Amino acid sequence: MQPVLLWSDLFIWLLVAAGVIGAWWSARQPLLAAAWARVGRSRPGMAAATLLAAFALVGLLDSLHYRPQLPAKDGEKAAYSIEVLSVLDALLTPLRTRVEKTYSAPLATRAYAKEMLEIRQPDGSVVKQRDYPRLRHGGAALGDDEGRAGADIAGRALRALAVAALVWLALCALVARRIAGHGAPAAASIEPAGEPLAFGAAWCRLWRGDTAFAWNAVLATLGIVLAIACVLAGLAGEYHVFGTDKVGQDVLYQVLKSVRTALVIGLVTTLVTLPLAVFLGIVAGYFRGWIDDLIQYLYTTLNSIPGVLLIAAAVLMMQVVIDTHPQWFATAAERADLRLLALCFILGLTSWTGLARLLRGEALKLRELEYVQAAQAFGVSDLRILGRHLLPNLMHIVIIALVMDFSGLVLAEAVLSYVGIGVDPTMISFGTMINNARMELGREPVVWWSLTAAFAFMFVLVLAANLLADAVRDAFDPRMAR
Amino acid sequence: MLAYIVRRLLYAIPILIGVNLLTFALFFVVNTPDDMARMQLGVKRVTPEAIEKWKAERGYDKPLFVNGAAAGVGAVTETIFFEKSARMFAGDFGRAEDGRDIAREIRTRMVPSLAIALPTFVLGLFVTVSFALLLAFFRATPLDFWGVVLCVAMMSISGLFYIIGGQYLFSKIFRLVPISGFGEGLDALRFLVLPVLIGVVSGIGSSTRWYRTIFLEEINKDYVRTARAKGLSETAVLFGHVLRNALIPILTGVVVVIPLLFMGSLLTESFFGIPGLGSYTIDAINAQDFAVVRAMVFIGSVLYIVGLILTDISYTLVDPRIRFN
Numbered sequence: 001m002q003p004v005l006l007w008s009d010l011f012i013w014l015l016v017a018a019g020v021i022g023a024w025w026s027a028r029q030p031l032l033a034a035a036w037a038r039v040g041r042s043r044p045g046m047a048a049a050t051l052l053a054a055f056a057l058v059g060l061l062d063s064l065h066y067r068p069q070l071p072a073k074d075g076e077k078a079a080y081s082i083e084v085l086s087v088l089d090a091l092l093t094p095l096r097t098r099v100e101k102t103y104s105a106p107l108a109t110r111a112y113a114k115e116m117l118e119i120r121q122p123d124g125s126v127v128k129q130r131d132y133p134r135l136r137h138g139g140a141a142l143g144d145d146e147g148r149a150g151a152d153i154a155g156r157a158l159r160a161l162a163v164a165a166l167v168w169l170a171l172c173a174l175v176a177r178r179i180a181g182h183g184a185p186a187a188a189s190i191e192p193a194g195e196p197l198a199f200g201a202a203w204c205r206l207w208r209g210d211t212a213f214a215w216n217a218v219l220a221t222l223g224i225v226l227a228i229a230c231v232l233a234g235l236a237g238e239y240h241v242f243g244t245d246k247v248g249q250d251v252l253y254q255v256l257k258s259v260r261t262a263l264v265i266g267l268v269t270t271l272v273t274l275p276l277a278v279f280l281g282i283v284a285g286y287f288r289g290w291i292d293d294l295i296q297y298l299y300t301t302l303n304s305i306p307g308v309l310l311i312a313a314a315v316l317m318m319q320v321v322i323d324t325h326p327q328w329f330a331t332a333a334e335r336a337d338l339r340l341l342a343l344c345f346i347l348g349l350t351s352w353t354g355l356a357r358l359l360r361g362e363a364l365k366l367r368e369l370e371y372v373q374a375a376q377a378f379g380v381s382d383l384r385i386l387g388r389h390l391l392p393n394l395m396h397i398v399i400i401a402l403v404m405d406f407s408g409l410v411l412a413e414a415v416l417s418y419v420g421i422g423v424d425p426t427m428i429s430f431g432t433m434i435n436n437a438r439m440e441l442g443r444e445p446v447v448w449w450s451l452t453a454a455f456a457f458m459f460v461l462v463l464a465a466n467l468l469a470d471a472v473r474d475a476f477d478p479r480m481a482r
Numbered sequence: 483m484l485a486y487i488v489r490r491l492l493y494a495i496p497i498l499i500g501v502n503l504l505t506f507a508l509f510f511v512v513n514t515p516d517d518m519a520r521m522q523l524g525v526k527r528v529t530p531e532a533i534e535k536w537k538a539e540r541g542y543d544k545p546l547f548v549n550g551a552a553a554g555v556g557a558v559t560e561t562i563f564f565e566k567s568a569r570m571f572a573g574d575f576g577r578a579e580d581g582r583d584i585a586r587e588i589r590t591r592m593v594p595s596l597a598i599a600l601p602t603f604v605l606g607l608f609v610t611v612s613f614a615l616l617l618a619f620f621r622a623t624p625l626d627f628w629g630v631v632l633c634v635a636m637m638s639i640s641g642l643f644y645i646i647g648g649q650y651l652f653s654k655i656f657r658l659v660p661i662s663g664f665g666e667g668l669d670a671l672r673f674l675v676l677p678v679l680i681g682v683v684s685g686i687g688s689s690t691r692w693y694r695t696i697f698l699e700e701i702n703k704d705y706v707r708t709a710r711a712k713g714l715s716e717t718a719v720l721f722g723h724v725l726r727n728a729l730i731p732i733l734t735g736v737v738v739v740i741p742l743l744f745m746g747s748l749l750t751e752s753f754f755g756i757p758g759l760g761s762y763t764i765d766a767i768n769a770q771d772f773a774v775v776r777a778m779v780f781i782g783s784v785l786y787i788v789g790l791i792l793t794d795i796s797y798t799l800v801d802p803r804i805r806f807n
Contacts, residue, residue, distance in 0.1 A: 301500035306782035312767045317512045320521050414640050420768050441650045455643045463638035
């Protein structure tokens, strides 16, 4: 196979690197470290962070792309498929390839619509009859013994739950050991005699939530996530757990693929927003005068155009550019990816104004404080004052805004895709899923599973982001300081 | 006061010019009219003659800024910038792809948009402020806690869900109201109930939470303690003092959106098939009708600037501390 680095992959991994560096840096800053420790104490916040980590894992697996090698003919150079796959696609190969004809309900063994079937009678004659045909893949292992489907599903789910419980207990024990060790290196593999009591005590403390880090919330969330993931994994091999859509594609696969799109929109956009907002906001507040006037004029002008319309105008124009330059893109995935990235840039360029205004206001206040005046009196250069004295004291606003924006952007993607100015129609996202499925409620019987799955996953993702944002705001906002 | 308003109005002019230049750059400089013609005509019918004809029909065949061929004032006026962008200041938006006059279309479509947006706004404000006041009254009790939980959950639900779910529940299952459409006069009422209801419900989460923090901030101030100390009941404190003072940030915060109500709501109108400005915009975006999108961008920014000016004026009217400075 041939690795492919899409532009959005690059940005995602850059963000991961930035996150790691940021974590390392803030661990060395006593104030920031204390604030993050406060976030760590918040139970809803940590439960949300655990959920987000699960989503991030899916998204990151989906950000390692490659082009599989086509079966090579002798003596020819290796050829690669024009289809770009990701590691997640490879893991989900059964879900991706087992396509039905059209709609099928969750966990169904038969199709959604009746068809003319030829049924072979025991005496060898063939009778034509209208009935629901068996699915090609859903419950295929059952053979003719369809009645066993319920028992089979329950058995698989129970086995998966047992595995989940085992893994979860092992994780709990690991954490309890960690707490029992309390600072001792976790690698100490041999338990000294007489320690079991401490281990039991640690277990109790963990259970009561009497730890500096909200381990019990993390473990409880992890338990739920593990249970759901294991049951889904146990059943997905044989059934379409969330059903299939109009073209017979598995909805579970689509939902998992949507996660990456949502994460890219929510995270890469901030990559565009942050430098603009931070630089322009602080500079306007610090220098005042004509620089301030100019920057204020800039953001009032940008702000005065209604957001959706500005995005619509920019996306329409971008579409013209993409359509008139087909030679730029080697594969359809690259084109869709670039469109996604362009959408992030447009969203970023239109949404930096709010944060910039906040930062300008704060910088106006800070520049009058004694320590800044002292720095000026010492002849410290303006650039150094901005970087060393103002920026660290505005960091909490930046972090709060960063976390708060995420959920709004994920929700915006769905709306923009509905309006027709969102991601490429070929790219799987919550927005395109909802857009394709919204007319299905008008069918008889109702096709509810695509919409429900998309809305449910989006709800969980956004709710987790909102809860984490609240925890971060409570911990970082100095007005909330206890 | 008058001088203040005049100053604010004068300040709006450079912003409007900026918006105008920005949209012009977006629509004509990033892409040439040739690109637009190719897009509109489709791949099959593109010939140089067809493109020229398309451009000539819409007046896109002139130079962008300076027309060297024309004499005198014509050098400036017979250009795309003057005809398509500068004329918007006079309320002349040109014609849409289907040949209709955009300005006229906007005037007729404004009414249905307002019929939805205005009740949604007023009802929504009333509901969210009352709910927030309720939560503030029962602060630090289980009711407050679960109320906030409800708000966070409600603001995490996509706006599309409220619309799709509401239509499904009330129109398809209960058959209480028609799924979509619009009528004249009193008949319009039954088409309006559901969109307004959904608009109100979908706004509850985030607004209530915001208003609640405003109320709580106000409750912790000194004058509230004084009011309690002189023996006022909690109800009297809340309605007589806190509500009045907290309404200042709330009202001035919402004044800015009042002019934008004219623009209607993109989602609601297109889902409910209401012939307002929101669905007009969506149709234009889907049909890639650049003239209409450009006109809507311009009108939207004018209304936003009007909202900003109204905000400033309302600040001075409501808050005497600002008026006397």
